[in-house]
Amino acid sequence: MMTKSIIKKILLLTFISAAFNAIADVDGVRVWQSPANTRLVFDLSQPHQHKIFTLQNPYRLVIDLGGNAKFKPNVDKVELASTLVTGLRTGRQKNKDLRLVFQLRADVNPKSSILAPNKIYPHHRLVVDLVEKNARSIESVQTIKTVADKVPHNKRDIIVAIDAGHGGEDPGAIGYRRTKEKVVVLKIAKKLAALLQAEPGYKPFLTRTGDYYIPLRERTRKARDANADLFISIHADAFRNSQAHGSSVFVLSERGASSEEARYLAEKENEADLVGGVSLGGREDHVAMTLLDLSMTATRGSSLAVGKSILKRMDKISRLHKKQVGEAAFIVLKAPDIPALLIETGFISNPGEAKKLATSSYQNKMAREIFYGLTGYFYREPPEGSYIAWKKQGGNNAIASSKTSKSSKRYTIKRGDTLSQIAQKYKVSVTDIRRLNGIKNNSIQVGQRIKLPAS
Numbered sequence: 001m002m003t004k005s006i007i008k009k010i011l012l013l014t015f016i017s018a019a020f021n022a023i024a025d026v027d028g029v030r031v032w033q034s035p036a037n038t039r040l041v042f043d044l045s046q047p048h049q050h051k052i053f054t055l056q057n058p059y060r061l062v063i064d065l066g067g068n069a070k071f072k073p074n075v076d077k078v079e080l081a082s083t084l085v086t087g088l089r090t091g092r093q094k095n096k097d098l099r100l101v102f103q104l105r106a107d108v109n110p111k112s113s114i115l116a117p118n119k120i121y122p123h124h125r126l127v128v129d130l131v132e133k134n135a136r137s138i139e140s141v142q143t144i145k146t147v148a149d150k151v152p153h154n155k156r157d158i159i160v161a162i163d164a165g166h167g168g169e170d171p172g173a174i175g176y177r178r179t180k181e182k183v184v185v186l187k188i189a190k191k192l193a194a195l196l197q198a199e200p201g202y203k204p205f206l207t208r209t210g211d212y213y214i215p216l217r218e219r220t221r222k223a224r225d226a227n228a229d230l231f232i233s234i235h236a237d238a239f240r241n242s243q244a245h246g247s248s249v250f251v252l253s254e255r256g257a258s259s260e261e262a263r264y265l266a267e268k269e270n271e272a273d274l275v276g277g278v279s280l281g282g283r284e285d286h287v288a289m290t291l292l293d294l295s296m297t298a299t300r301g302s303s304l305a306v307g308k309s310i311l312k313r314m315d316k317i318s319r320l321h322k323k324q325v326g327e328a329a330f331i332v333l334k335a336p337d338i339p340a341l342l343i344e345t346g347f348i349s350n351p352g353e354a355k356k357l358a359t360s361s362y363q364n365k366m367a368r369e370i371f372y373g374l375t376g377y378f379y380r381e382p383p384e385g386s387y388i389a390w391k392k393q394g395g396n397n398a399i400a401s402s403k404t405s406k407s408s409k410r411y412t413i414k415r416g417d418t419l420s421q422i423a424q425k426y427k428v429s430v431t432d433i434r435r436l437n438g439i440k441n442n443s444i445q446v447g448q449r450i451k452l453p454a455s
Contacts, residue, residue: 024044024045024046024047024048024065024067024069024124025044025045025069025070025071025072026042026043026044026065026069026070026071026072026073026098026100027043027044027045027072027073027123028042028043028072028073029041029042029043029073029078030079030169031078031079031080031083031085032083032168032169032211032212032213033082033083033084033210033212034168034208034210034212034213034214035209035210036131037129037130037131037132038083038084038085038108038129038130039127039128039129039130039168039169039212039213040085040102040127040128040129040130041125041126041127041128041169042125042126042127042128043121043123043124043125044114044123044124044125044126045123045124046124047114047124048065048066048067048069048114048124048126049066050063050064050065050112050126051063051064052064052110052112052128054107054108054110056107058103058104059103059104059105059106059107059108060101060102060103060104061101061102061104061108061110061128061130062099062100062101062102063099063100063102063128064093064097064098064099064100065097065098065100066096066097066098067096067097068096068097068098069097069098070098071090071098071100075088075089075090084104084105084106084108084130084132085102085103085104085105086103086104086105087102087103088100088101088102088103089101104130106132106133107132107133108130108131108132108133109130109131109133110128110129110130111128111129111131112126112127112128112129113126113127114126114127115127120170120171155201155385155386155387155389155390156385156386156387157201157202157203157386157387158201158202158203158229158230158378158382158383158386158387158388159202159203159204159205159226159227159228159229159230160196160202160203160204160205160228160229160230160232160374161205161207161222161223161226161228161230161231161232161338162189162192162193162196162204162205162206162207162232162234163189163206163207163208163219163223163231163232163233163234164182164185164186164188164189164190164206164207164208164234165181165182165185165233165234165235166181166182166185166213166235167182167186167208167210167211167212167213167214168182168211168212168213169213170182170213172185172235172236172237172348173236173237173238173348173349174238174348175236175238175347175348175349175350175351175353175354175357176348176350176351176354176355176358177354177355177358179348179354179357179358181235181236181237181238181348182211183211184236184345184348184357184358184363185234185235185236185345186208186210186211187360187363188234188345188363188366188367188370189206189234190206190209191363191364191367191368192204192232192234192367192370192371193206194367195367195368195371196371199371199375200387201386201387201388201391202375205222205223205226205228207219207222207223216331217331219233220338220340223338223340224338228338229338229339229378229383229386230306230338230339230340230341230374230378231338231339231340231341232340232341232342232343232370232374233330233340233341233342233343234343234345234370235342235343235344235345236344236345236346236347236348236353236357237344237347237348237349238347238348238349239347239349242349242350242351243350244321244347244349244350245319245321245346245347245350245352245353246318246319246320246321246322246346246347247311247314247318247319247320247321247343247344247345247346247366248311248320248321248322248326248343248344249307249308249310249311249314249325249326249341249342249343249344250307250325250326250327250328250330250341250342250343250344251300251303251304251307251325251326251327251340251341251342252300252303252327252328252329252330252340253327253328253329299338299339299340302339302381303339303340303341304325305377305381306339306341306373306374306377306378307325307341308325309373309374309376309377310341310343310369310370310373310374310377311323311324311325311373312373313369313370313372313373313376314343314366314369314370314373316369317362317365317366317369318345318346318366321344321347330342343370345357345366379392409426409451409452410449410450410451410452411426411449411450411451411452412447412448412449413444413445413446413447413448413449413450414446415446417444417446418442418444419433419434419439419442419444420442422452426452428452428453430442432453433450433451433452433453436450436451436452436453437450437451
């Protein structure tokens, strides 16, 4: 005889089975391209079982949805430009199941999951990630010239990982005139990267370079893989009260949020994986991240110090939400052995700040003050073995004395000479020769007399 508990379990399983076997129409579809993968997102009227497989000659991805499901979007209006997908067609399998066929540029390994509704998307979503087989990631071949290319001292660059929050399926906060956080922060991140790239001794690394989503923990993993000296996550968030305003800087909290706003923002940011289309399965990651917390004590002091330096600079162009560096449990800041900051450039939920954040001029100002803040910190506390440390310990004095020394050598350019050969011969840098002689590029002429800085 069946007990009440067994009957309840049978009824529950029957309900779940009925839910997944019900007809689920496809109400919308989006294709997001990132350097690592292609993501297909389908808005479903309800959760549904599905089958996925690939075909070759030509490469195709096939998705079957049973139960006479309908495909409601206009196939011709699905945006496929600049993605792995070259075409989409729909049909019926055995005159019943809905079949979606995506034509692809390459062979892939597909992975799918069903996401439950959330605050941004009030419906279920089928997410399919396509990873090219034997393909090199665009990011793996991304190169940025370092100071080693510019000077012969072989002092390493300070690597700054710049993380533009949200992206792709996750728009982040949406403010005045539908201004999207993901768009604003990517522009600021790219402007900051350009400033760092032009500064001798620094190498920027962008965790995302386009409109696609990266899981929160993947962002810090990318920073660690890049051997970053600093991790900065840039945001422009929202609060329940549209009157909330001002810029903020946060570090990872050891005990709890420093304010109600900080707690709210952390909770909101930590939900990004669910919005962005990441299925959170298992608890192993949570255990691992708890253990990683124990290794962050050493970087906490550095995080606070660089945070204060940046906050002081931001105060010149923006009202500060709080005068001190805030603290909260942001998952994205859990980067062991890397000082990590989350910068709120303003509240996009505030109409006045949203207007400013949407302008290129204010984005330039914000990027510039963040740049001054972090470079100011690193000049005071340069990492050992870096070009900035070398410059602070004597490099500056050598360059300055070379400019003013009356005993500076002079050299007459001969046929076949290049600035790099001359610099190598006299153990000086090309940059110093150009600076001392007002040379804007590497062009020199036979017979030209130039000054050589002290070696």
